[in-house]
Amino acid sequence: MKSILFAFALVAMISCSTTKTVNETTNKKETTAMDAKKMIENGFERGVIIASTEEKNCPFVIEVAGRQDNYYLDPINLDEAFKKGGEKIWFKYNGLRMMNRCEYANPVSITEIQKRAE
Structure with missing residues (x-):
């Protein structure tokens, strides 16, 4: 009888903790x-920082997901x-009126930047 009660209590505790984990994930x-x-x-x-070692590219660029295409x-x-x-x-930025340093990225000045959690 004691082993049946113990098994029932164990199952009850395990099922409660699973629900808590699902709720925490949803809340996050x-x-x-x-x-x-x-x-x-x-x-x-x-944005996402992209590093490059190719000569014609900038060493670091920011890829921004645009409404139609990435830029x-x-x-x-x-x-x-x-x-x-x-x-x-x-990040927040201001565009710059200067010649491009690399082929496909426009020069900008970063005014604010933070790491993204997602």
């Missing part, structure tokens, strides 16, 4: 979506902490 996704909405409302763009920006003042390929960021 909702929080991330809310944070993204706030960042966009505050004027931030979503690339050449940050002239990218902080050393963000010079990692694949780094997901939120």
Whole structure:
């Protein structure tokens, strides 16, 4: 009889913890979506740092997902902490009226930048 009660209690405890994990995951996704909405409302763009070693390319560019196609920006003042390929960021920038340093990215000056959690 004791072993049946023990088994029942064990099953009850395991099933409760599984529900908690599912709820925590759902809450994290909702929080991330809310944070993204706030960042966009505050004027931030979503981007990914891309590192390149080719001569004709800039060493670091930011890939921005546009409404139709992705486009690339050449940050002239990218902080050393963000010079990692694949780094997901939120950023604000100002366009620059200067000649392009690389073929496919337009030069910009970063005004604000943060790591992105997603």
